[in-house]
Structure formats: structure tokens, C-alpha cells
Amino acid sequence: MARPFLKVEGLTKVYPGGVRALQDVSFEVARGEFVVVIGLSGSGKSTLLRCINRLVEPTAGRVWVDGVEVTALDREGVRRLRREIGMIFQQFNLVRRLPVLTNVLTGRLGYVPAWWSLVNYWPPDLVQRALDALERVGIRDKAYVRADQLSGGQQQRVGIARALMQEPKLILADEPVASLDPATSHSVLQYVEELNRREGITVLCSLHFLSLARRYGTRVIALKEGRLVFDGLPSEIDSHRFRQIYGEDAVEVEIA
Amino acid sequence: MTGRGLRLAAVLLAVAAFAYGWRVTRIDLGELVTKAHLVRPLVRDLLRPEILERVPRTQEVAVPVALGGAPPPLSPARGPRVEASSRSVRVGQEVELRGEGFAPGRPGRLVWRDATGAPSQLAQFTTDARGSFRLRVRIPDTLGDRGELVAVVVLPETAWRPSETLRLVAERMVETVFLALMGTAMGVVFAVPLSFLGARNLAHGTVGLAVYGTSRTVLNVFRSVEPLILATVFAVWVGIGPFAGVLALGVHSVASLGKLYSEAIEAIDPGPIEAVEATGASRLQVIRYAVIPQIVPQFIAFTIYRWDINVRMSTVIGFVGGGGIGFLLMQYINLLLWQKAATAVWAITLVVALMDYLSARVRERVV
Numbered sequence: 001m002a003r004p005f006l007k008v009e010g011l012t013k014v015y016p017g018g019v020r021a022l023q024d025v026s027f028e029v030a031r032g033e034f035v036v037v038i039g040l041s042g043s044g045k046s047t048l049l050r051c052i053n054r055l056v057e058p059t060a061g062r063v064w065v066d067g068v069e070v071t072a073l074d075r076e077g078v079r080r081l082r083r084e085i086g087m088i089f090q091q092f093n094l095v096r097r098l099p100v101l102t103n104v105l106t107g108r109l110g111y112v113p114a115w116w117s118l119v120n121y122w123p124p125d126l127v128q129r130a131l132d133a134l135e136r137v138g139i140r141d142k143a144y145v146r147a148d149q150l151s152g153g154q155q156q157r158v159g160i161a162r163a164l165m166q167e168p169k170l171i172l173a174d175e176p177v178a179s180l181d182p183a184t185s186h187s188v189l190q191y192v193e194e195l196n197r198r199e200g201i202t203v204l205c206s207l208h209f210l211s212l213a214r215r216y217g218t219r220v221i222a223l224k225e226g227r228l229v230f231d232g233l234p235s236e237i238d239s240h241r242f243r244q245i246y247g248e249d250a251v252e253v254e255i256a
Numbered sequence: 257m258t259g260r261g262l263r264l265a266a267v268l269l270a271v272a273a274f275a276y277g278w279r280v281t282r283i284d285l286g287e288l289v290t291k292a293h294l295v296r297p298l299v300r301d302l303l304r305p306e307i308l309e310r311v312p313r314t315q316e317v318a319v320p321v322a323l324g325g326a327p328p329p330l331s332p333a334r335g336p337r338v339e340a341s342s343r344s345v346r347v348g349q350e351v352e353l354r355g356e357g358f359a360p361g362r363p364g365r366l367v368w369r370d371a372t373g374a375p376s377q378l379a380q381f382t383t384d385a386r387g388s389f390r391l392r393v394r395i396p397d398t399l400g401d402r403g404e405l406v407a408v409v410v411l412p413e414t415a416w417r418p419s420e421t422l423r424l425v426a427e428r429m430v431e432t433v434f435l436a437l438m439g440t441a442m443g444v445v446f447a448v449p450l451s452f453l454g455a456r457n458l459a460h461g462t463v464g465l466a467v468y469g470t471s472r473t474v475l476n477v478f479r480s481v482e483p484l485i486l487a488t489v490f491a492v493w494v495g496i497g498p499f500a501g502v503l504a505l506g507v508h509s510v511a512s513l514g515k516l517y518s519e520a521i522e523a524i525d526p527g528p529i530e531a532v533e534a535t536g537a538s539r540l541q542v543i544r545y546a547v548i549p550q551i552v553p554q555f556i557a558f559t560i561y562r563w564d565i566n567v568r569m570s571t572v573i574g575f576v577g578g579g580g581i582g583f584l585l586m587q588y589i590n591l592l593l594w595q596k597a598a599t600a601v602w603a604i605t606l607v608v609a610l611m612d613y614l615s616a617r618v619r620e621r622v623v
Binding site for chain 1: 330463525527528530531532534536537538540541544545546550551552553
């Protein structure tokens with residue numbers, strides 16, 4: 001591998017209460033990969049994703065994104081870095097009382113002049129791009145509806161459109177389908193997959209279900225109690241590995 | 257000591273406390289009955305507020321006499337009329353007036369109305385069976401040179417009209433509502449920024465936490481000062497009147513709104529904040545797009561609720577010099593004008609109930 005696109009080295013996070021969420025996690029991701037992070041609830045998946053765009057401050061270890069050492073950036077540096085990293089959340093995290101279009105436009109906040117954005121003025125070309133982004137995820141007609149009027153699947157698609165507005169190099173998806181039903185899960189993940197394949201956006205996505213990881217991931221890493229316990233191809237996870245990751249009593253559940 | 261012993265001691269202590277309390281507060285339930293006659297007239301008057309008053313109808317005619325060089329008013333073309341022996345009169349001169357076409361056999365008076373409309377009576381007369389009168393009168397030198405002479409004849413029938421008290425009460429009530437509005441506005445202006453500084457979830461780092469602690473302390477200190485005391489202080493500072501009331505209510509509103517607002521901010525969903533932060537937005541942008549949309553309904557509801565409370569509170573504020581209806585009510589009470597006081601009390605009740613109802617309706621809609 002040439003210079004890795006994303007490099008995580010000895011990443012450790014201890015929360016103020018003493019919970020060790022991540023312990024000495026190291027891995028590398030090449031440009032254009034779709035890496036799925038699996039593991040039980042509380043295994044450190046969310047913390048890992050948030051350490052990469054520094055929504056969570058790591059206790060120790062270093063992270064590089066596209067040659068930039070994330071962990072060495074100052075406040076302004078972090079802000080600039082975040083502009084290029086899209087993030088998708090389990091609870092969608094839309095601003096519920098704002099229209100869908102405004103929610104999508106917030107993806108561009110890091111670039112627009114501060115005063116324009118504070119009075120909610122958006123240049124027409126940006127509005128057009130937001131509409132195009134909604135078109136891509138198939139909900140162009142919902143642009144002027146309040147975000148909380150949408151179904152879960154539609155809200156997550158707004159979340160994807162918001163990330164799309166950032167023209168990201170990397171998408172961090174934190175359990176993007178954990179709140180959705182199986183059919184909707186697939187449709188949402190397919191949009192993410194399309195961004196990965198067509199635009200070459202690197203994706204780091206945590207998922208609950210191994211079946212989804214196998215279906216969408218080009219590579220899987222597994223966390224258990226904050227430690228990296230697996231790093232390989234989806235097909236390499238056999239029943240032995242599965243029990244290693246999820247514990248002896250676990251039974252694999254398929255999601256159609 | 258055993259559990260039973262402790263319980264017995266607690267009961268004895270409670271009994272002793274209540275017995276002492278009964279004695280020092282001089283509770284005497286019998287007085288409620290034996291002294292009921294003292295309160296009866298008061299209650300009766302409170303049930304009879306001065307709303308309308310009966311005033312006799314009158315016929316009023318300007319006397320066509322010029323005083324101090326001003327041209328004499330014209331006699332009316334129809335109805336009762338007055339004629340004077342001379343059309344221009346100086347102070348100290350006598351003039352003879354003849355009136356006709358008035359109601360027959362009624363008492364009348366000749367009145368001088370100065371520029372402010374304040375009347376002073378110059379003479380009295382009675383109309384004859386045909387509704388006419390004759391009158392000789394000397395123009396006294398105490399009159400100013402601006403005003404008019406008017407003949408007023410009192411008719412047998414009377415008319416109802418809103419009482420002077422009602423007019424005054426209404427005026428003060430409007431003042432009170434606006435006093436509360438301005439106090440609330442002042443509270444909002446200062447409480448909004450303070451509430452953002454005093455919200456735990458927006459405080460980051462040592463500086464943020466220090467600012468958070470400071471604004472919370474400021475809010476708590478202000479809130480613990482009674483509005484009555486604030487009003488007393490401001491009445492001394494800027495003088496008795498509605499402005500003192502505005503300041504007192506304003507300061508109190510800053511504290512209470514600040515606390516309510518910051519609690520509303522603390523209760524918001526942190527998800528959108530995280531999402532907007534993750535796009536590379538600045539601190540202000542995060543507040544603009546992730547915080548404000550979530551708190552607007554609560555802010556509106558709290559503000560209207562505060563206004564409602566302030567209207568109620570401004571009554572009491574008025575008692576200590578804060579202006580508005582309270583000040584008027586206090587004067588009526590001190591002068592034992594119970595019927596007038598009743599008018600004010602009923603007006604307050606009505607307006608407060610109305611505000612209460614409206615604010616509840618508005619809050620229902622926005623939340």
C-alpha cells in the first residue's frame with residue numbers, strides 16, 4: 001500500500017468516568033475502501049469514528065487523514081478538516097424544526113461566509129446543489145417539508161444529502177441503519193455504496209448486523225471492549241471468528 | 257435511642273412547635289365571626305364597583321359676550337338661546353342676560369369655563385314657566401381673559417355614562433399592561449445572551465465553565481431579590497412611577513427568564529449540534545442552526561408566560577411606587593374609597609384572567 005488514506009495508530013480513549021472506550025487501536029484504510037466496523041454495543045465503534053473527526057478528543061494515539069495529522073490540528077484546523085469529512089448518524093441528527101432543504105444546506109456551513117449563514121442567506125447555486133443532492137437520494141419533492149415530517153428512511157437520506165453537500169473525501173457512518181427496518185436499511189446503504197463506488201469516497205461505517213457488513217463492506221474491522229480483534233475480508237469471518245467478536249453465546253441473526 | 261422513642265420525640269417536638277406558633281401568630285378563629293360586622297361594608301362596597309354613574313342631562317348654551325377682546329361666540333340658530341345687553345364686556349362691568357327656549361321651571365347656573373375647561377360658577381337662576389330667564393351679573397376680576405361664559409340648565413332626566421373612576425382605572429390598566437410588556441422586553445434582551453452563557457451543554461473548556469458558573473450565579477442572586485424590594489429601590493432611584501416598575505420587573509424577569517431559557521437550552525437534543533459541528537461549522541453557526549431552531553417555541557412560551565406574570569406582579573409593584581393600577585388602588589384603599597378600589601380590583605381580575613387565557617392559548621399553539 002502506498003500512503004494510506006486513513007491511518008490510525010495506537011488510538012486510546014479513556015472517558016472522564018474511567019471507561020476505556022478504545023485501547024491501542026491501529027489500522028490503515030486505503031482510498032476508496034468501504035470499511036465496516038463491527039462489534040457489540042459499547043465496544044467503542046462510535047468513539048472510534050468520532051476520534052477521526054475529533055468530535056471526541058482521543059486520550060492517546062495519532063490519526064492521519066489524507067496525509068494530515070488530525071490529532072495535531074488546532075481548533076481552526078479541525079474545523080477545516082471536518083468540512084471534508086461527511087458524517088451520518090444513527091438518529092439522523094437532523095434539525096427537526098427546519099425544512100429539509102436547510103438541513104441539507106447546513107452541510108455547507110464550513111464554506112459559506114459567516115454573516116450570510118447567520119441570516120440564513122444561501123447563494124442560489126448552493127440551493128441548486130442542495131436540490132440536486134436531494135434528487136440523488138430520491139426526495140427532491142420533500143425539500144420544503146419540515147424535517148420531522150419525514151419517515152426514518154427519508155430522514156436518513158436527508159442525512160446522506162447533507163454529507164454529500166460537503167463533497168467529502170471520507171464518510172463516517174455511525175450505525176446509519178440501526179434505527180431503520182430491513183428494507184429501508186438496504187436502500188439507505190445502497191446510496192452510501194453508490195457514493196463509494198461512483199465517486200470513490202472512502203467510507204468507514206459501523207454496523208450491527210454481520211450480514212449487512214458482508215454485503216456492503218470491502219473490508220471489516222471488529223472491535224471488542226475497545227480493542228481491535230479482527231481486520232480482514234468479510235468472507236474471512238467464520239463461526240469461530242464470529243464468537244470471538246460477539247462472545248460465546250452469540251447467535252448470528254440474518255437481516256434480509 | 258429506639259425507633260419508637262425517636263418517633264415520640266419528633267411528635268412532641270412538632271406539637272410544641274405548633275403550639276408556640278399558634279400563640280405567637282395570635283390565631284383566634286372566633287374573631288372571624290365576632291368581627292364579621294367590620295368587614296361587611298367593605299365586602300358590600302367591593303361588590304358594587306363604580307362602573308357607570310348617573311349624571312343629569314343639561315342644556316348648555318354659550319353666552320354671546322366677548323371678554324378680553326376675543327370675538328363673541330355665535331348664538332345657536334335653533335333651540336335654547338341667550339342674549340346679552342352688551343356684546344363686549346370688561347371686567348367689573350355688569351351685563352344683563354336674557355335666555356329663552358330652555359326647559360321650563362328648572363334650576364340653572366351661569367358658569368365661566370377657562371382655557372383648561374375648569375368651570376367656576378358665577379350665578380344661579382331658575383327658568384320660568386315658558387322656559388325663559390333674566391339675569392344681571394357683574395363680571396368678577398378674578399377671571400382670566402381666555403374662556404367662555406356658559407348658561408347651563410339642568411334637565412329632570414338623567415343619563416348613564418362610564419364613571420370617572422372607570423376612566424382612570426382603564427387608563428392605569430393600559431399603563432400596567434404596557435409596564436409589564438416593557439419589563440418583559442427588558443428581561444428578554446438581557447436574559448437571552450445570559451441564558452446561552454449559562455447553559456451547561458454549551459459551556460466548553462475552562463473559560464466556558466467559568467462563564468457558565470458566573471452567569472448562573474448572577475441569575476440566582478438576582479432571582480433571590482424580591483421584586484417588591486427592587487421596586488422600592490428603583491422608586492427611590494428614578495422616582496415613583498411606571499418607569500420604576502419597568503426596571504423592577506425587568507431585573508426580576510432577567511433572572512427568571514434567564515433560568516428558564518438556559519434550562520430549555522440544556523434540554524435540547526444534542527444530536528443536531530454534533531451533526532452541524534461535524535460539517536465544520538463555527539460555534540456561532542452551530543448555535544444558529546442546531547440550537548436556536550430547537551429552543552424558539554419554548555422561548556416564546558416562556559416569554560408570554562412571563563408577561564402574564566408581570567401584569568399580575570405589577571399590581572403589587574404599584575403599591576410600593578412602581579406606577580400602574582397598583583399605585584391607584586393603593587391610593588383608593590388608603591382613602592377608604594372602597595367602591596373605587598373595587599373598580600380597580602375587578603379590572604385587575606378581568607385583565608389577569610384574560611391574559612392568562614390568551615397566553616395559555618398562544619403557548620398551546622407554539623409548542
